[in-house]
Amino acid sequence: MREEKILYFDIMSGISGDMTLATLLNLGIPKEIFLEELDKLNLNSEFKIEINDKFENGIKGTNVNVIVNEGHVHRNLIDIYEIIDNSTLNDKIKQNAKDIFMEVAKAEAKVHGTSIDKIHFHEVGAMDSIIDIVGSCILLDLLCVDKIYATKVPLGSGFVKCAHGIIPVPAPAVVEILKGVPVKFNNVTGECTTPTGAAIIKTICNKFVDQIDFETKQIGYGIGDKKFETPNILRTFVGVKKNKI
Secondary structure, eight states: OEEEEEEEEEESSOOOHHHHHHHHHTTTOOHHHHHHHHGGGOOGGGEEEEEEEEEETTEEEEEEEEEEOSOOOOEEHHHHHHHHHTSOOOHHHHHHHHHHHHHHHHHHHHHHTSOGGGOEESTTTSHHHHHHHHHHHHHHHHHTOSEEEEOOEEOOBSEEEETTEEEESSOHHHHHHTTTSOEEOOSOBBOOSOHHHHHHHHHHOSEEOSOOOOEEEEEEEEEOSSOOSSOOEEEEEEEEEEEOO
16 A cells, blocks of 8 residues: 545635635644745745734634735736746746746636736735745645645635726636636635635646545644635645555
């Protein structure tokens, strides 16, 4: 028998960039090691990151808040790739981060009827989303798992305000990103899955399954800031699956 180390995303209420960071950090990766890797982006003067314990309905987890020092900056894909390529992160982290941003760029271009090179990222191009995406790729690299699985992705309902005005939930970019991904319409009122969260899980996940057999070793809880009808928690499991050779 061969043991396979897996990471499983239990997406109960939705997924966002900051909650992905939070749940992966809650799996036990030392904050100091994560921040040391994040320093390799060479953007320290442009943001600070707060990592704190938080409780949701009595469950203790991690909450991450990225505080940006810049104004409202519009970046295109080339600008973001340049930031990533100029870092001293390893090649795997760089490629994963660029792949995630490409998913967002393709979706935004389709939704707005333009080309990828002409898309200017608004919320998604902001510094906090760069930290969410690159930071998540750093943590995934540090976890050293063999496979990543996830449940169906909940979409939420209602309306949300963005740079373009009031738009329906799930946001058009989220729907576009999650083409080909198993999703479910849940009773959460509000944006529970963001474009950043959708792009991360689509890019990194090897397979979407609601049932899987494995032996749990660690459990992570990422707590969000929004209040929904259900607990705003993104739960992850690290475990081993035994496969016949």
